[in-house]
Amino acid sequence: MAETNVDTTKGVMRLVWARMIWVMADAEGDDLSRLYYVIAVGKTILFAEPVGRIPVASMTAQPLPHRHIGMSVAETVTDLQDIKQAIKRGGLDNLYLANNGRHVISNKVNLEDFLDSRPGGLVRMV
Numbered sequence: 001m002a003e004t005n006v007d008t009t010k011g012v013m014r015l016v017w018a019r020m021i022w023v024m025a026d027a028e029g030d031d032l033s034r035l036y037y038v039i040a041v042g043k044t045i046l047f048a049e050p051v052g053r054i055p056v057a058s059m060t061a062q063p064l065p066h067r068h069i070g071m072s073v074a075e076t077v078t079d080l081q082d083i084k085q086a087i088k089r090g091g092l093d094n095l096y097l098a099n100n101g102r103h104v105i106s107n108k109v110n111l112e113d114f115l116d117s118r119p120g121g122l123v124r125m126v
Contacts (some may be wrong), residue, residue, distance in 0.1 A: 016041045022054045 021038040027048065028034075035054070039047040090093030110124040 018046070022051070022118075 011016060019040050021040060023036050024033045025036055026033045034050045035052070036048050037051045038045055058068065061073050062076060063070040065097060108125055110126055113121070113123045
Protein backbone atom coordinates (compact mmCIF):
# COMPACT_ATOMS: atom_id res chain seq x y z
CA MET A 1 0.00 0.00 0.00
CA ALA A 2 1.36 3.45 -0.93
CA GLU A 3 2.03 5.86 1.90
CA THR A 4 0.76 9.43 1.50
CA ASN A 5 1.65 12.64 3.35
CA VAL A 6 -1.96 13.86 3.52
CA ASP A 7 -3.30 14.33 7.05
CA THR A 8 -6.79 12.76 7.07
CA THR A 9 -7.27 12.63 10.83
CA LYS A 10 -10.16 14.48 12.49
CA GLY A 11 -8.40 15.03 15.81
CA VAL A 12 -6.53 17.89 17.43
CA MET A 13 -3.43 17.43 15.23
CA ARG A 14 -5.14 18.19 11.92
CA LEU A 15 -3.89 21.15 9.90
CA VAL A 16 -6.23 24.14 9.63
CA TRP A 17 -6.04 27.63 8.10
CA ALA A 18 -6.57 30.24 10.83
CA ARG A 19 -7.24 33.92 10.10
CA MET A 20 -6.61 36.94 12.31
CA ILE A 21 -9.37 39.46 11.64
CA TRP A 22 -10.06 42.97 12.96
CA VAL A 23 -13.68 43.93 12.39
CA MET A 24 -16.03 46.73 13.44
CA ALA A 25 -19.22 45.09 14.69
CA ASP A 26 -22.10 45.41 17.13
CA ALA A 27 -21.53 42.02 18.76
CA GLU A 28 -23.15 42.99 22.08
CA GLY A 29 -26.43 44.22 20.56
CA ASP A 30 -26.35 47.73 22.10
CA ASP A 31 -26.32 49.64 18.75
CA LEU A 32 -22.68 50.64 19.33
CA SER A 33 -20.09 49.21 16.95
CA ARG A 34 -16.72 48.34 18.42
CA LEU A 35 -13.43 47.08 16.99
CA TYR A 36 -12.98 43.35 17.65
CA TYR A 37 -9.99 41.08 17.24
CA VAL A 38 -11.20 37.69 16.01
CA ILE A 39 -9.43 34.40 15.31
CA ALA A 40 -11.43 32.24 12.92
CA VAL A 41 -11.02 28.89 11.24
CA GLY A 42 -13.32 28.73 8.26
CA LYS A 43 -16.66 30.10 9.52
CA THR A 44 -15.98 29.07 13.13
CA ILE A 45 -14.89 31.87 15.49
CA LEU A 46 -12.41 30.53 18.04
CA PHE A 47 -11.61 33.77 19.86
CA ALA A 48 -13.07 37.30 19.92
CA GLU A 49 -12.27 40.29 22.12
CA PRO A 50 -12.78 44.06 21.85
CA VAL A 51 -9.59 46.03 21.15
CA GLY A 52 -8.72 49.72 20.95
CA ARG A 53 -6.57 49.61 17.81
CA ILE A 54 -5.19 47.33 15.10
CA PRO A 55 -1.59 46.44 16.10
CA VAL A 56 -0.40 45.71 12.57
CA ALA A 57 1.80 48.00 10.49
CA SER A 58 2.86 47.60 6.90
CA MET A 59 5.27 49.58 4.73
CA THR A 60 6.27 49.42 1.10
CA ALA A 61 8.89 51.29 -0.90
CA GLN A 62 6.47 52.29 -3.66
CA PRO A 63 2.74 52.01 -2.92
CA LEU A 64 0.39 50.79 -5.62
CA PRO A 65 -3.22 51.93 -5.80
CA HIS A 66 -5.76 49.43 -4.41
CA ARG A 67 -3.00 47.01 -3.33
CA HIS A 68 -1.72 46.19 0.14
CA ILE A 69 1.74 45.21 -1.07
CA GLY A 70 3.47 47.73 -3.35
CA MET A 71 6.55 47.42 -5.56
CA SER A 72 10.06 46.88 -4.28
CA VAL A 73 13.08 48.84 -5.47
CA ALA A 74 14.26 45.79 -7.43
CA GLU A 75 11.00 45.66 -9.40
CA THR A 76 11.37 49.29 -10.43
CA VAL A 77 14.90 48.94 -11.82
CA THR A 78 14.73 45.46 -13.37
CA ASP A 79 13.70 46.81 -16.78
CA LEU A 80 16.55 49.35 -16.71
CA GLN A 81 18.99 46.58 -15.85
CA ASP A 82 17.70 44.47 -18.77
CA ILE A 83 18.07 47.42 -21.18
CA LYS A 84 21.59 48.21 -19.96
CA GLN A 85 22.57 44.56 -20.26
CA ALA A 86 21.18 44.32 -23.82
CA ILE A 87 23.06 47.47 -24.90
CA LYS A 88 26.30 46.23 -23.35
CA ARG A 89 25.95 42.80 -24.98
CA GLY A 90 25.17 44.36 -28.35
CA GLY A 91 28.21 46.63 -28.09
CA LEU A 92 30.48 43.75 -27.10
CA ASP A 93 29.12 41.55 -29.91
CA ASN A 94 29.80 44.36 -32.39
CA LEU A 95 33.33 44.78 -31.00
CA TYR A 96 34.00 41.03 -31.28
CA LEU A 97 32.80 41.01 -34.89
CA ALA A 98 34.85 44.11 -35.74
CA ASN A 99 38.01 42.57 -34.26
CA ASN A 100 37.46 39.06 -35.58
CA GLY A 101 35.40 39.41 -38.71
CA ARG A 102 34.59 36.59 -41.09
CA HIS A 103 36.12 36.78 -44.55
CA VAL A 104 35.92 34.91 -47.80
CA ILE A 105 39.18 33.87 -49.37
CA SER A 106 39.54 33.19 -53.06
CA ASN A 107 42.53 32.27 -55.12
CA LYS A 108 42.84 35.94 -56.23
CA VAL A 109 44.23 37.24 -52.87
CA ASN A 110 47.68 36.88 -51.37
CA LEU A 111 47.27 34.36 -48.53
CA GLU A 112 50.32 35.70 -46.60
CA ASP A 113 48.75 39.19 -46.43
CA PHE A 114 45.40 37.74 -45.41
CA LEU A 115 46.83 35.73 -42.49
CA ASP A 116 48.76 38.76 -41.16
CA SER A 117 46.15 40.54 -39.03
CA ARG A 118 46.93 44.26 -38.62
CA PRO A 119 44.58 47.16 -37.96
CA GLY A 120 43.91 48.70 -41.37
CA GLY A 121 46.16 46.13 -43.00
CA LEU A 122 46.00 45.60 -46.76
CA VAL A 123 45.43 42.39 -48.66
CA ARG A 124 47.04 42.35 -52.10
CA MET A 125 45.17 40.93 -55.05
CA VAL A 126 47.14 38.57 -57.30
